Amino acid sequence: MIRRLFGVLLAAVVLFAVVSSGCISPGGEEKVTVTFLSTQLNPPEERAFVQEDLLKGFTSETNIEVNFVPISYTDMVTRLEGEMQTGKVTIDVIGDLHGGMDYMASKGWLEDLSTMPKLEGRTFISTFEQYSYIRGQKAYVPWMSATYVMVVNKEAFQYLPKGLTEEDVMKGTEKWTYDALLQWAKNLKEAKGQPELGFPAGPKGLFVRFLHGYIYPSYTGYQAKEFDSPEAVEMWNYLKELWPYVHPSSTTWDAMADPLLKGEVLIAWDHTARIKNAIETKPDQFVVVPVPRGPKGRGFIVVLAGLAIPKGAPHKDEAWKLIDYLTKPDTQVKVLEKVGFFPTVEEASGKLPEGPLKILAEGVQAQASTKDALVVMIPNLGDKGGQFKEYYKQAFERIVLNDEDPATVTKEIKPDLVKLFEDVGVPVP
Numbered sequence: 222m223i224r225r226l227f228g229v230l231l232a233a234v235v236l237f238a239v240v241s242s243g244c245i246s247p248g249g250e251e252k253v254t255v256t257f258l259s260t261q262l263n264p265p266e267e268r269a270f271v272q273e274d275l276l277k278g279f280t281s282e283t284n285i286e287v288n289f290v291p292i293s294y295t296d297m298v299t300r301l302e303g304e305m306q307t308g309k310v311t312i313d314v315i316g317d318l319h320g321g322m323d324y325m326a327s328k329g330w331l332e333d334l335s336t337m338p339k340l341e342g343r344t345f346i347s348t349f350e351q352y353s354y355i356r357g358q359k360a361y362v363p364w365m366s367a368t369y370v371m372v373v374n375k376e377a378f379q380y381l382p383k384g385l386t387e388e389d390v391m392k393g394t395e396k397w398t399y400d401a402l403l404q405w406a407k408n409l410k411e412a413k414g415q416p417e418l419g420f421p422a423g424p425k426g427l428f429v430r431f432l433h434g435y436i437y438p439s440y441t442g443y444q445a446k447e448f449d450s451p452e453a454v455e456m457w458n459y460l461k462e463l464w465p466y467v468h469p470s471s472t473t474w475d476a477m478a479d480p481l482l483k484g485e486v487l488i489a490w491d492h493t494a495r496i497k498n499a500i501e502t503k504p505d506q507f508v509v510v511p512v513p514r515g516p517k518g519r520g521f522i523v524v525l526a527g528l529a530i531p532k533g534a535p536h537k538d539e540a541w542k543l544i545d546y547l548t549k550p551d552t553q554v555k556v557l558e559k560v561g562f563f564p565t566v567e568e569a570s571g572k573l574p575e576g577p578l579k580i581l582a583e584g585v586q587a588q589a590s591t592k593d594a595l596v597v598m599i600p601n602l603g604d605k606g607g608q609f610k611e612y613y614k615q616a617f618e619r620i621v622l623n624d625e626d627p628a629t630v631t632k633e634i635k636p637d638l639v640k641l642f643e644d645v646g647v648p649v650p
Contacts, residue, residue, distance in 0.1 A: 253539050254286040258300070259316030261365065261526045262560060263291035270559045279546045285539050294321050301531060305330055310533035313540040316364060319352055319525045320601045326360040332530040335359040337541050343550055343566040346589045348596050349525055361527030362544050365553075365562035368523050369430055369492045370509050370584050372477065372499065377417065377487035380408040393511030393519060393591040399439065399459060402488075402513045406466035409487060416468045419486035422617075425475040427492050432613040434522035434597050435490075436460070439515025444597055444650040445638055449631035452516070457620045457627035464621050472622075481507065493581060494561060501577040509584025511591055518595035521588060525598070526562070557582060600650055605641045612638045 262271050268291055276287045292300075294317065304310045305328075315325070325331050335358065345353075349363035378387045382404035389396040402418075409417035422428035433444045440456035441447035468486050477489035478498040489496065490512065500507055512521055528544045530537060546552060553564035554572050563585045564570070570586055573579040588594070602609050612634050619625040642649045 252284065252286065253536050254288055255313045255536050255539050255543055256288045256290065256311055257314040257316065257543065258290045258292050258297050258312050260292060260294045260297060260318065260321065261316050261562075267560050274559070275547075275552070275555065278552075279543060282546065283539075283542055285542060287543060294318075297321075298325070301325065301330055302328075305532070308533065310531055310535065312531050313534045313536045314543055315361075315529045315531060316526060317529070319523075319527060319598055322353075322361045322527050322529055323355055325529070326355040326358065330531055331358075331360050332532055332534070332537070333358040333360075334362060334530065340545055340548060343548060343568050345548075345566055346586065348523070348589050348594045349565050352523075352525060352596065353527055361529040362548055363525060363565035364528045364547060365526045365556060366523055366565055366585070366589070367493060367562060368521060368585055368588065369427065369435070369490065369512075370496070370588055371488065371490050371512050372481060372496045373508050373510055374481065374484075374487040374506060375508060376506075377405070377409060380412050381405060382408060390510050391508065391587065393514070393587055393593075395514065395593065397511065397513050399436070399463075399513045399515050403459070403463050403466070406463065406488070410466050413487075416466050417487040418463075418466055419468045419474065419477055419480050419489040420471045421474050421477050421489075421491050421495065422471045423473045423475040427495070428471075428617075429610045429613045430492075430522055430599070431490055432617060433610075434599065435512055435520050436515065438520030438595050438597050439513075439517055442517040442595070444600065445642070446649045448635045448638055449628070453631055454627045456515070457616070457631070460617075460621050461624070461627075493563070493585060497561070497577070497581065500580050504577045504580055507580070509581055511584070511588035514591075514593050518593045519588075519591050520595040520597060522599060523589065523596050525565075597650065600642070601647065602641055602645050605645060609638070609641055 262268060272289055276289060280286055297317065301312060304312065345363050349366065353359060353361050353363050373390065381387065382401055385396050385401045406418045420428045420431060436456055437444055437453070441450055441452040447453055470485065474480055476495040477491040478496050480486050481489055481496065481499040482502055500509065512519060528547060530540045534540055548566060550566055550568040550572050553566055553569040556562050557564060557578060563582060567586065570579065570582050573582055600609060616630055616634055619630045620627045639649055
């Protein structure tokens with residue numbers, strides 16, 4: 222009898238220890254912890270939001286714990302490769318940018334997510350959805366995005382060129398072209414007596430992203446591959462014609478929020494984070510619109526992060542539940558509000574309250590949803606990224622500011638530009 226009682230007590234102690242360790246929940250179910258490696262949301266403030274707010278909501282809904290592991294891209298690839306080689310995979314979910322996903326998919330490390338259950342109640346922006354298919358498989362689910370856009374002071378709509386409407390600009394129709402922007406800029410200068418178009422072309426400005434990621438692909442279809450093509454020469458000649466209608470202080474401006482707020486310009490291009498203050502300060506005065514299109518399409522940069530499941534993930538179903546949670550419209554709105562990354566689902570915009578965030582989000586979504594979208598990613602060149610940007614700056618200064626021949630300048634620069642990609646071993650974009 223005493224031995225039987227001792228055995229019961231011992232079993233109870235063991236069960237208590239197992240429950241306390243998190244292996245079994247008090248309700249008797251096995252408690253699962255999903256391991257989530259992410260190269261995104263790693264800065265201290267963003268990490269605190271993820272761990273103390275975002276993922277706690279998921280755990281309270283599902284009773285699934287999440288071990289959030291902020292990690293660099295290099296360390297993540299090294300760890301995943303090691304686990305794939307040993308066959309002992311511990312990672313359940315990966316959060317990374319498109320370029321990283323492309324590499325991991327090329328290695329055969331990612332599950333084809335097309336076999337997973339449908340994610341209900343959301344419509345992924347079509348451009349992002351297309352990019353999430355790599356080498357014929359659904360490699361990842363679009364998670365978060367960032368980009369660069371144009372901001373228009375509503376006053377500028379009074380001076381639109383003939384044949385271009387406010388709706389054309391707001392929706393990014395085929396009539397909203399770089400030629401139309403030139404005519405609009407001419408109209409503004411004539412009416413106002415000074416240039417009213419602005420770019421962040423100062424020492425720390427991001428104008429170089431406009432050059433390689435916006436106007437180059439819009440005219441040539443590529444960022445660097447056709448750097449010295451006849452279409453590129455046409456593009457540089459266009460910029461030379463446009464520049465007299467660009468505010469002369471543009472070469473000193475690093476961000477466009479202040480010039481917009483001060484009324485120094487009525488139209489500006491910049492990163493969403495760098496025009497956010499203007500929208501927040503005077504949300505009734507500004508709208509965010511898609512960039513114009515060129516002969517090859519509407520080129521623009523998307524910083525796109527996705528969520529993937531490695532092959533052999535130990536908790537595949539629970540991982541999918543986490544991906545489901547992170548891409549719900551309500552969750553995406555919370556991420557935008559707290560850390561400024563934009564939603565990848567169309568329904569999120571409808572859940573934003575009226576005001577600055579909605580203005581930004583609707584402009585970003587309108588650009589991403591244009592039929593002629595020509596999405597490009599910032600090339601992953603590692604420590605050679607600075608030199609990549611420098612070549613475009615050199616071309617701009619020599620051709621536009623110093624009036625050198627674009628055909629000569631681009632032919633001189635292209636071999637060095639192409640060599641950067643050859644040295645790193647990636648295709649010329």
